[in-house]
Amino acid sequence: MTIPLHYTIALASTLFMIGAVGLILRRNMLVMLMCVELMLNAVNLLFTAFARDTGGGDAHIFVLMIMAVAAAEAAVGLAIIISLFRTQRNVDADSIDLLKG
């Protein structure tokens, strides 16, 4: 079964926009991190769809790199969140103003 390319493009862009809106709306830093993961996944889906369409295997390597970078980003982001929680006692993105002097 072959999926038409534009179906996948539509799905990927919808997922990406849901992630972006969530990133703007939510103030909990954990949920914001999850929204970033969602957006990265949408991009991965797009890569895979175009790879299937053109028959080139190179895009899969890009997807692999994005996955590795996402894993690294999640680890560092979560470490920052925990470190912030130790000093600030909450994970609300609006109430963090350490740089305000």
Place this chain on the structure above:
Amino acid sequence: MFFIFAALAIIGAFLTILSPKAVNSAMSLILVMISLAGIYLLLNAHFIAVLQIIVYAGAIMTLILFVIMLLPEDEKTKQPDKKKILTQLAILTGAVIVFLTLTFSLTRDVVPDSAGMISISESKLADDVKQELRSKNQNVNKKAPQEFSNEQITTLRKYLLHQQKILDPEFGTVREVGRLLFTQYALAFEIISLVLLTALVATLFLAKRRLNP
């Protein structure tokens, strides 16, 4: 099949950004990841689908769930009143952009000269390629019609497949992706390992140190 997975992914994404508790968000995000793995399978990306489940649904989401477990529940979940207009504006903008992308991608031909690779079975393909190889062999090398080397066969096979718009049956398998990763993209592979090492060290540093306010 595609529509089932797509509907699951979109429902999961909405639940991710709308549920008030972070744990429910994480669970919905796992649903999205697994549906996307199904779609990768439909797109002939077997290796990526397996990695999606192992790395995303397994490792990253477990990490996030652990951190959710470590942090206490937020008491004040309701938004302040002054943010209300901003919230509505964000939702409106998102909806408009999604609508526009959907209209464009569903009504117009996004990629006019889309390759549209068709997939055929391995056995049929093998005969075709062998036939072609034999004829090339006679044309090019009439004096000594010996067998080609493995590398030449691979290259010629790729060329023929591309010419006939046939999807390589090995497309997306572990073998093919691994071959690319360790030959053509070996440098990218090394850079990935460096990135992961840096992230490891940075995480250790951040987790050990105490921020001084």
